[in-house]
Amino acid sequence: xxxxxxxxxxLEYTYTRSxxxxxxxxxxxxxxxxxxxxxxxxxxxxxxxxxxxxxxEPTTGEFVTLRPSGTVxxxxxxxxxxxxxxxxRPFAWALIQVDGTDNAMVHAVDAGKAKxxxxxxxxxLRWADEKDGxxxxxxxxxxxxxxxxxxxxxxxxxxxxEHYSAYLRGLKQxxxxxxxxxxxxxxxxxxxxxxxxxxxxxxxxxxVADVGVLTTFAIIRIPFEGQKLTxxxxxxxxxxxxxxxxxxxxxxxxxxxEIRMGMRVKAKWKPQDQWETSLENILYFEPTGEPDAPFDSxxxxx
Amino acid sequence: MRDVAIVSFSxxxxxxxxxxxxxxxxxxxxxxxxxxxxxxxxxxxxxxxSGSTDYLPGRPFSFVAAVDGLKAWPPIRExxxxxxxxxxxxxxxxxxMHGDIDTALVFSFGKSSLGPVPDVLNLQxxxxxxxxxxxxxxxxxxxxAQAMIDAGKATERDFADVVARNxxxxxxxxxxxxxxxxxxxxxxxxxxxxxxxxxxxxPPLSDSAAAIVLAAGDTAKKLAKKPAWxxxxxxxxxxxxxxxxDLTASPSAKLAAEKAGxxxxxxxxxxxxxxxxxxxxxxxxxxxLGDEVSINPSGGALAANSLMTxxxxxxxxxxxxxxxxxxxxxxxxxxxxxxxxxNLVAVLEGx
Numbered sequence: 095x096x097x098x099x100x101x102x103x104x105l106e107y108t109y110t111r112s113x114x115x116x117x118x119x120x121x122x123x124x125x126x127x128x129x130x131x132x133x134x135x136x137x138x139x140x141x142x143x144x145x146x147x148x149x150x151e152p153t154t155g156e157f158v159t160l161r162p163s164g165t166v167x168x169x170x171x172x173x174x175x176x177x178x179x180x181x182x183r184p185f186a187w188a189l190i191q192v193d194g195t196d197n198a199m200v201h202a203v204d205a206g207k208a209k210x211x212x213x214x215x216x217x218x219l220r221w222a223d224e225k226d227g228x229x230x231x232x233x234x235x236x237x238x239x240x241x242x243x244x245x246x247x248x249x250x251x252x253x254x255x256e257h258y259s260a261y262l263r264g265l266k267q268x269x270x271x272x273x274x275x276x277x278x279x280x281x282x283x284x285x286x287x288x289x290x291x292x293x294x295x296x297x298x299x300x301x302v303a304d305v306g307v308l309t310t311f312a313i314i315r316i317p318f319e320g321q322k323l324t325x326x327x328x329x330x331x332x333x334x335x336x337x338x339x340x341x342x343x344x345x346x347x348x349x350x351x352e353i354r355m356g357m358r359v360k361a362k363w364k365p366q367d368q369w370e371t372s373l374e375n376i377l378y379f380e381p382t383g384e385p386d387a388p389f390d391s392x393x394x395x396x
Numbered sequence: 397m398r399d400v401a402i403v404s405f406s407x408x409x410x411x412x413x414x415x416x417x418x419x420x421x422x423x424x425x426x427x428x429x430x431x432x433x434x435x436x437x438x439x440x441x442x443x444x445x446s447g448s449t450d451y452l453p454g455r456p457f458s459f460v461a462a463v464d465g466l467k468a469w470p471p472i473r474e475x476x477x478x479x480x481x482x483x484x485x486x487x488x489x490x491x492x493m494h495g496d497i498d499t500a501l502v503f504s505f506g507k508s509s510l511g512p513v514p515d516v517l518n519l520q521x522x523x524x525x526x527x528x529x530x531x532x533x534x535x536x537x538x539x540x541a542q543a544m545i546d547a548g549k550a551t552e553r554d555f556a557d558v559v560a561r562n563x564x565x566x567x568x569x570x571x572x573x574x575x576x577x578x579x580x581x582x583x584x585x586x587x588x589x590x591x592x593x594x595x596x597x598x599p600p601l602s603d604s605a606a607a608i609v610l611a612a613g614d615t616a617k618k619l620a621k622k623p624a625w626x627x628x629x630x631x632x633x634x635x636x637x638x639x640x641x642d643l644t645a646s647p648s649a650k651l652a653a654e655k656a657g658x659x660x661x662x663x664x665x666x667x668x669x670x671x672x673x674x675x676x677x678x679x680x681x682x683x684x685l686g687d688e689v690s691i692n693p694s695g696g697a698l699a700a701n702s703l704m705t706x707x708x709x710x711x712x713x714x715x716x717x718x719x720x721x722x723x724x725x726x727x728x729x730x731x732x733x734x735x736x737x738x739n740l741v742a743v744l745e746g747x
Contacts, residue, residue, distance in 0.1 A: 098415045105454040105511075117524045140640075142525045148635040168546065168643065170538030171591035178515055178530035187535045187590065189543075189639050198639030200526050200539075208591060213546040229525050 116145045119157065124231035127221050130157045131195050138196040142229070162219035163238065164192040164199075171208040180234060186211045190235055202234040210237050257285040260299055262371035268363065272337050274298040283337040302336035304361035307387040308379070309333055309340055309395050313350050328353055332379055333395045340395055343373070347380030356386040400492050401616040401623030402719070402744065404433040404609045405712035410573040410602035410700030413509035419448075419458050422505040422605040423465030430607035431501065434619040438467035441609075442497025444474045445488045447481035447504040448704045451516045462505060473497075480504065481606060481708030482669075482730035482740055488610050489629060498615040505605035506702035513601050513703065520734050522637060533734070534598055538590035540643040540735045541674040545592060547644045549681075555597045555673040556583040559698055562676075566695025571709075573602045573700040599671040604702030606709050624715035624726070624744040628656035631740035638735060646682040649729070649739035653683040656727075656741045663689045664723035667710035669730045671697045678736060679729065689727075693717070707731070711742065718746045 113121055116132060120143045123130045132143035133156040141160055146152055169188040175181055180202040188211075189198040204220065205211050217235035225231040254262065257273055261284040264271035273285025273296030280289050283302055288295055311330035314323075328350055331340035345353055347362065359379040369375045406429035408414065414422065423446075431437060438444075444466060450458045459476045466472065475491075477483045481504025488500035517533035518526075544550045557580060566575035578596065586594035609619070616623040632648035632655075634641050653659070666689050670676035676691070676698075685691065692698075694713040697706045707730025714726040724746045732738040 100415075103454055105451075111523060113524065121524065142637075142639075144637065144640075148640050167639075168539045168543040170535050170542055170593070171588060172535060173588060173591075176514065176530070176532055177512075178518070178532075180529055187531065187539060189539055189643075191639075197637065200521075200531055200638055201529065213542070229528050 114145065115155065116143050116153065119143075121227045121229070121231075124229075125225045125227050129160045129162045129192065129219060129232075131160050131192065132157055134196075139194055140197045141192045141195040142199055158194070160195065161193045164190045164195075164217055164219075164235070166203065166211070166213055166215045166217055167191050167198045168213060169203065169211050171211055173208070180230070184208070185234070188217070188235065190217060201229075201232060204234045204236050216240065255287070257287055257296070261285055264301070265373060265375050266369055266371045268366065268369060268375070270302050270304055270334060270341075270361075272300050272302050274300050280338045281336060282339045283334060283341055300336065302334045304334065304363075304376070305382060306332045306334035306337070306359060306379075307392050308345060308353070308355065308357045308359050309392045310355055311345055311353055313353070326350060330359075330379065331395075332359055333392055338395070341373075343376060344378035345380070346378040354386065356389060356392065358382040358384040358387060398493055398495060398612045399616070399625055400489055400610055400612045401620070401625045402608055402711065402715035403611045403616055403620040403623050404430045405606070405716050405719070406430040406433065407571055407606040407705075407709055407712060408604045409571040410600075410604040410702050410709075412573070412600070412602065414507065414603040415509075417507075419453070419462040419505060420465035422507070422603075423462045423503055423607075426605045426607040427466060427501060427503050430503075430609050434609055434611075436499065436609065436619070438472065438501070441499050441501045442473065443488055443491045443500040444472055445476065445484040445491070445500065445502050446474075447477045447479050447484035447502075447708065448506065449478055451519060452507050452510060452513075452703060454511050462503075466501075479732055480669075480704050480706070480730050481608075482711050482728070483631070483707075483732065485608060485610070485708060485711055486629060486631060486740060489626060492610060492612050498612045500610040501607065502610060502708065503605065503607040504705045504708045506705040507603045508601035508701070508703050509603050517734070525637070532590075534593060535590040536638065536734050537598070537672040537675070538593045539638065540678075541592050541597070541672065543643045544674050544677070549644055550674055550677050552584060552592055552594075552597075553580065554677060555592075556580040558670075558673040558676050559583060559596050562692050562696045562698040565693050566699035569694045569699065571604075571700060572695045574600045575695060575699055593672065597673040599697050599701035599706075600699075602700050602702040602706075604700065604705050604709070606705050606712055608708065608712055608715070620719060622719055622721055622746050624718035624746065627743045627745045628658075629740070629742040630655035631738065633733070633738040636733075636737065643735055644678065646678050646736050646739060649679050649682040649731075649736065649741065652739050652741040653727075656743050658683055658685075658727055658741065658743055660743075661725055663727050664725050665690045665693060665714060665717050666727040667692055667694060667696065667714040667729065668727075669697055669707045669710045671701055671706070671731075673698060675731070675736055679731075679739075683727065683729070683741065685727070690723075707740070711744075714744055718744055721746070
């Protein structure tokens with residue numbers, strides 16, 4: 095058979111549509127940035143307004159002005175918009191129940207990324223700059239953040255005091271420094287000005303080991319504002335050999351389901367050329383492989 | 397009510413594009429084959445009805461041209477619905493109820509390959525509130541799929557499961573377009589087209605045509621050894637606006653199934669017209685089709701989706717299993733409109 099001929103072809107219907115008193119009023123109101131719904135005979139409000147409700151009852155012709163905000167009832171994220179879509183960048187389609195109404199409107203949500211979309215989210219209407227009395231006078235909806243910005247920004251010069259300074263200087267040299275009350279003998283890491291058990295000054299500095307006992311721990315699985323690490327990760331309390339109080343640090347180098355109280359752990363230090371006056375010189379603590387410490391040996395430190 | 401049966405069925409294999417065929421060229425092979433199977437010619441047909449949409453070829457009144465694929469001289473009794481061919485079958489069934497004729501020819505044709513189908517289907521949406529936004533058919537279905545996930549009625553894995561079963565069933569169907577063993581895990585790695593719909597959760601777009609011959613009473617018994625009797629048939633529609641109904645359920649399919657008598661006996665086979673995977677889950681729940689029912693042994697619309705024809709093919713596939721004696725009681729279903737707005741259900745029986 096010979097080749098089948100093919101040619102581009104455009105189909106257009108350049109009809110106009112009459113809108114009538116219900117649809118027409120709604121669309122005309124959009125020009126003035128007024129969002130209206132219509133009341134049904136049984137007292138519900140429909141937006142977009144319809145001439146008849148789903149029971150076939152004529153709506154009342156009574157219009158109510160609505161807040162230009164609503165709730166997403168379902169949505170679909172479009173990563174690669176098609177020709178004819180309301181945006182040429184990623185956006186969401188959504189069914190939006192405008193506040194004070196009983197149905198839902200199909201429209202677009204300009205959310206930037208899919209992660210911001212969820213059913214039940216609050217959205218506000220964004221008006222188009224140019225209006226022509228069509229549904230596109232509503233440019234789209236956009237997410238309403240459920241919080242307002244409440245920034246606090248204050249700048250200080252921090253002075254950690256004499257004892258904490260000694261601790262930080264020790265870290266710079268790869269040492270863990272504690273403070274001891276010479277009378278009771280308790281060693282606190284980091285050092286404090288006084289032994290809280292006796293009230294005596296901790297007048298002596300002692301170096302403790304970078305090995306100790308994991309006394310308790312938590313595995314963090316929940317993200318939160320300002321979080322530096324990606325969950326899940328483990329945070330633990332470590333009583334270093336020679337100390338009577340725990341320091342707190344990350345536990346790593348071991349599957350989370352194998353982490354246990356009493357596990358012997360050792361500091362994993364950064365390369366020495368990166369040491370600062372900071373506990374961040376230690377990346378994390380990891381198991382030594384030694385036998386676990388018996389519970390009675392650390393129960394006083396929990 | 398007269399007893400009316402499907403006595404023959406013919407279809408073209410659904411493929412990505414049948415370039416070398418215009419409307420009469422698509423229609424002629426299937427109508428002549430359906431009639432030939434039962435020894436009839438157009439002169440023996442009491443009523444002819446077709447289903448198609450001009451928006452697929454982009455040519456107004458293309459269905460009129462399709463009549464040239466029939467023998468329409470001397471003039472025949474003919475009608476057309478701008479819907480799937482299954483709704484033309486419904487009209488033919490109603491016409492046979494008049495009692496003055498005993499046979500009807502139903503056909504449909506769909507060339508999905510010519511135009512931008514997802515955008516064409518936006519023309520089904522409300523012309524004031526939705527069409528101007530450009531809501532394509534995949535995105536509309538995606539709003540329904542997400543609503544199902546939010547309602548806890550299905551997961552994306554359930555969608556993939558439906559696709560895998562349909563396309564596995566299609567391996568044995570020489571007329572199916574997309575078939576094979578598809579990995580659920582691989583489907584779940586596909587990017588979203590419109591979330592939560594990935595490519596595999598959507599139907600292919602196919603070109604095809606199909607024809608069915610209906611006959612009443614003794615004529616049906618003469619024409620076929622085991623006619624597929626239409627014991628019940630009903631269609632129901634829901635409100636047009638997507639924001640005006642619960643997208644996770646199908647009260648129209650439920651009611652149509654009740655009226656057609658789906659629950660009155662054991663169902664062997666159901667051919668459901670569910671273009672999108674999640675829609676099969678909605679339809680099964682609405683129509684009360686349990687795990688004991690063989691759903692879409694042909695592969696359904698996820699395996700072959702010629703628009704306006706995929707529904708009539710469901711009727712043909714269900715009837716073929718009764719005509720062959722493989723099943724005794726089958727359900728055939730066709731949907732129309734956005735997000736399962738309108739549903740047609742029939743019960744076919746061998747006895």
